[in-house]
Amino acid sequence: MDKLRQHIEDITALSDEEYAYIKTFFTAKKVRKGQYLLSEGDDARYEYLVLSGIYKVFYIDEQGREFILQFAKENWWMSDYEAFFREKKATVFIECIDAGEVLVNTLQTREKLATEFHKMEHFYRAKLTNGYIALQQRIKLLLSSTPQERYETFSKMYPDLGQRLPKKIIAEYLGVSRETLSRLYSR
Amino acid sequence: MDKLRQHIEDITALSDEEYAYIKTFFTAKKVRKGQYLLSEGDDARYEYLVLSGIYKVFYIDEQGREFILQFAKENWWMSDYEAFFREKKATVFIECIDAGEVLVNTLQTREKLATEFHKMEHFYRAKLTNGYIALQQRIKLLLSSTPQERYETFSKMYPDLGQRLPKKIIAEYLGVSRETLSRLYSR
DNA sequence: CAACTGCTGTGATCCGGATCACTATTTTTT
DNA sequence: AAAAAATAGTGATCCGGATCACAGCAGTTG
Incomplete structure (x- = not known):
């Protein structure tokens, strides 16, 4: 069973020929823990579909603080999309x-596939629609909720990540200090 | 000159026949100041393309506080997309x-047009791409910046709205209290 | 034009969460 | 197994911005 095919066919059916062709445009890459797929200042030439592992997309502000924009696990796409x-x-x-x-x-x-196949254009649109909705929800959370609520929402959305990730990293995603998050647990 | 056609053709060219057909799916609606196009609890059956005027998309939390998700002016789309x-x-x-x-x-x-015309599927994908990027930028702003920086970024992005909107409303967009924003001006 | 309603500025107070500092524990490295 | 590095808990302090309260000013609206 092929993960890429399965992933695309969740949205739109493909013939064997179509898939065989599409497949040629993707290359697999193994990634070690701690490895960077992209760094600030690089040309953002690639986007990645996660087959396995966990990744974080983050930036660092002028004061050196780290903020996580996105986690990614199996079947998630990631890049610096801007x-x-x-x-x-x-x-x-x-x-x-x-x-x-x-x-x-x-x-x-990506653009070639979208141009050649209406199906793929549709696939990418569907993915973007989901992404758009997810970002909107996050904005709501950042605008109006307390650290408590943010943590609860996060845990509900990603119960597995809540277990597997160090709390320090979760705090960077929530936009809350490590200490505040820690105190949330004790209470 | 037709605004809808111009708007679509900014992304992809259309023949006269295509446009004549597409056009039949949109209906114009005049909107008065203070009028609601959508309220919490409604079925979100419509999306809107703004031809003129200014609109705000907002929600109200349990404590009755108001938060603005989006402003919209000419050529912007709006709905409760989720x-x-x-x-x-x-x-x-x-x-x-x-x-x-x-x-x-x-x-x-919308889906009919996207299905019938690869062009329209492409158009909607392009719009979503822009929207996705804009939301990502806003998340960055909410995560890591001070009220000061938020206001400056807002003013740079929407110099016209900065003029035309009451400051109270800008504060609701920035996620800052009216008073704090006011003090930003005096300093 | 008088009364109401919404907007803006400014002071005073308060509080949630950041920051700092240190210790304990776990994990990784060598 | 020892040393080093990352992680986690917890107390003490501090501070930015929220909240509350009020006053001056448009700008509608009857």
Whole structure:
């Protein structure tokens, strides 16, 4: 069973020929724990589909504080999408938290696939729709909720990540200090 | 000159026949100041393309505080996209701040257009891409910046809205109290 | 034009969470 | 197995911004 095919067919059916062709544009890459797939200042030439492992997409502000934009696990896409689509330099880092494997694609082949196959255009639109909704929900959470509520929502959305990730890292995702998060547990 | 056509053709060219057909799915609607296009609890059956006027998309939390998710002016789309795409009840309000006109569309015809025309699928994907990037930027701003920086970024991004909107409303967008924003001006 | 309603500025107080500092524990490295 | 590094808990302090309260000013609206 092929994860990429399964992933695309969750949205739209493919013939064997179509899939065989599409597949040629993706290359697999093994990633070690601690490895960076992207660093600030790089050209964001690639986007990644996670096959296994855990990754974080984060940035560092002027004061050196770290903020996590996104976690990624199996079947999630990741890149610095602003830089990727607009062909600018990356402003974020992508680091592997837990070793695994990813599929790599470029903007050129992404657009080529979308142009050649209405199906793939549709697939990418569906993925973007989900992403858009997820970001909107996160904005709501950041605007109006307490650290408590943020943590609860996070735990509900990603029960597995809540277990597997150090709390320090969860705090960076929630936009809360490590200490505050720790005190949330004790209470 | 037709605004809808211009708006779509910014992304992808259309023949006269194509446009004539597409056009039939949109209906124009005049909106008065203070009028609501959507309220919490409604079915989010429509999405709107703004032809003129200014609108705000906002929600109200349990404590009755108001938070603005999005402003919209000419050529911007708006809806409760989570509810619209997933066919759930709306959790947000859309209110007209400055009278104008909008084009109305439904999920069914949106999907119909995307299915019938690869071009339109592409158009919607392009719009979602922009939207995704904008939301990502906003998340960064909410995670790591001070009220000061938020205000400056907002003013740079929407110099016109900064002028036309009451400061109270800008504060609700920035996630900052009215008083804090006011003090930012005096300093 | 008088009365009401919404907007803005400014002071005073309060509080949640950041920051700092240190210790204990676990994990990784060598 | 020892040393080093990352992680986690917890207390003490501090501070930015929220909240509360009020006053001056448009700007509608009857």
